[in-house]
Amino acid sequence: MRYSFLIAGALMATVSLGSCAAGKKNKTNTSVITNAEALKQKWMVKEIRGGDNAMLLKKAAYITFNKEDSRGAANFGCNGMGFDYSIPAVGKIKFGNVISTMMFCEGITQMESAFSHGVKDEMSYEIKGHFLYLKDNKGVFLTAVRPDWD
Incomplete structure (x- = not known):
């Protein structure tokens, strides 16, 4: 049970960091x-x-x-x-x-x-x-x- 919380927390942190990186990428978009x-x-x-x-x-x-x-x-x-x-x-x-x-x-x-x-x-x-x-x-x-x- 404890491991499932750790895995869920790690997954949420990864998604959050990925969203931040995507947001920064869009600000410098020169398409x-x-x-x-x-x-x-x-x-x-x-x-x-x-x-x-x-x-x-x-x-x-x-x-x-x-x-x-x-x-x-x-x-x-x-x-x-x-x-x-x-x-x-x-x-x-x-x-x-x-x-x-x-x-x-x-x-x-x-x-x-x-x-x-x-x-x-x-x-x-x-x-x-x-x-x-x-x-x-x-x-x-x-x-x-x-x-x-x-």
């Missing part, structure tokens, strides 16, 4: 997420191919995918930009009807132009941890981070 709902929020742009990444940070550049409709917005620190988007397949995104105001801003206009021309074709997207990666056939085109990351 790829392609859920369209996870995409629909505001993202702070950190890098864009051919862009001045320090300027993006200074100007608080962002891209937003609306939850209510298939519209989005972007701002790199000068012009307001809008676009339509669709999710044709898991992990894929297609942009259309990119529009922008037309002010010239030194150093920013080139990034806005790169964005408006770069998102015309179907792209793939990945969300890893707090980061969003928009990719074209050349690789990562734009990297953004959720604004609530620690």
Whole structure:
């Protein structure tokens, strides 16, 4: 009888420790997420191919995918930009009807132009941890981070 209590206690301790280890594993999980709902929020742009990444940070550049409709917005620190988007397949995104105001801003206009021309074709997207990666056939085109990351 005494041994059955010891065995039961050891089994419970093993299960408890395994649960703790599993909980820690999930906190550092960097698996790829392609859920369209996870995409629909505001993202702070950190890098864009051919862009001045320090300027993006200074100007608080962002891209937003609306939850209510298939519209989005972007701002790199000068012009307001809008676009339509669709999710044709898991992990894929297609942009259309990119529009922008037309002010010239030194150093920013080139990034806005790169964005408006770069998102015309179907792209793939990945969300890893707090980061969003928009990719074209050349690789990562734009990297953004959720604004609530620690």
